[in-house]
Amino acid sequence: MIFYDLIILFAISIFFIGFINLISYKKNLILILLSLEVMLLGINVSFLTSSLIFDDIEGYIFTMFILVVAGSEISIGLALTILFYRAKSVIYTDSINFLKS
């Protein structure tokens, strides 16, 4: 293919969409987790295209492990949001002040 670097550009743009929405919607816990997923998606696409560029299988293997880690991390994050909602009954990160005296 002629335009590998444009595909990597697109993968980086997916990452930055997630990143900029992460830093602009810091107050909502569920949007933070959604933007984390979007960032991991962009990284996966960049690994796969780089495996096509360099004709190497390692890109495929690392994406599999990224998928494993993404799944487990999201499940734990959502369990923590459920616990937080039980304690405070809001999803507002500014009110995570359990350690405050």
Next chain:
Amino acid sequence: MILNFYKKIFFMFSFNVLFLLNIFILYLNLNLIFYAKNPIYSIIFLMLSFLNISIFLLYLGIEFFALLILIIYVGAISILFLFVIMLIDIKEVLLLKKQNFIFINILILCIGMYFILFYFFNYLNLDINNSGDTVASYKEWFNLAFFYKSDLSNLGLILFNFYYLAFIEAGIILLIAMIGCIALVIDENFISKKQYLFEQILTNNKKNLNLY
């Protein structure tokens, strides 16, 4: 340099219009995740973006990961989000979404990143006559050209021969995550109407025999 960029865009137009349409719809869905008021709508756009990514990967010829992304992301992770949003009452999302909608700045930032990466740090030498020194080096796996059936078969040949330990550790990570989620959310004070059958059926001689 800039002429090369426009040549590439021209080639992209001549390659396949549906590929560009896929990219455009993917970009739209990704931005609409954070623009929708209802959190269920944002998850729907997330699922649609995963679908678009899988179609995008089909264009690149990576059919295994296209299907794997559908199974894992759409089938497991989006469903988790959906369950959590069902359990949680989100009303204040409407208040938080009155911020500025960032749509064009991301594109400008990505174009800036493109120029920074590929014109100042030119590590990708994609010429046919490879005349420059590249940073990346090649690894010598066993010759996969004899064994080629699909990308999945090659992945299995490498993953289970050279990276078997990492594969087992990935299983351990999933086990720990599963146990951790259940251990976090479980509530000891939950009153359940469970019956203990053995206690109901159990007798002893002091109940039944009366030796006066």
